[in-house]
Amino acid sequence: MAFGITKTELVAFKEKAQRGEIAFLTHYWYDPRFPQYKTVTKAGCADVEKLVSWGKQYGLKREWIHYREDFPHFDLLGENAKEILIQEGLEDQYYRFH
Template identity: 60%
Template sequence: MAFGIKRWEIIDWKRKIDGGELAFLTHYWLDDRFPGCNTVTKVGCLDLEKLADWGKKHGLKKEWIHHRKDGYSHFDLIGERQKEILQKEGLIEHIWENKTERLEK
């Protein structure tokens, strides 16, 4: 279940993807399969080879891309790997240590 995301954030993420950029979107997310994880970062790109190459740089397999018919294919980053990759990419603003940190913005 996804929540804590604003419409303009989704629009901006899709605009970047449509423009061929790597786009990052972080939101709250709960799934019983991943206890202790409460956020996910979706990293998308229209150019799937560019996305796969980016993922390979971070130890992600091409097979892990969530392929979507609408053109917004992406990797899902969760847990410690999520935090590690976001730090390497310099995207500290996407790292939320607790629920209230993001909801107060």
């Protein structure tokens, strides 16, 4: 479940991903499997091959892609999320939630 984002931000993320662009959305999150993490960044794109290609530069594997919510995405957690957001020029998403 996502917390701390607006509906407008969620819609913009989904629209960008569905256009075949790599889209990012960081939000507060809780999953009992990962109690050490308070946030997640979704990196999504409707074009799976583009997403796979993008993910390779960060060591992300195809089998880590989630196919929920009508678009494929990686869930980025912890230091991995921080490093990727900074390299993508999206420090604001990281610092907003940390």
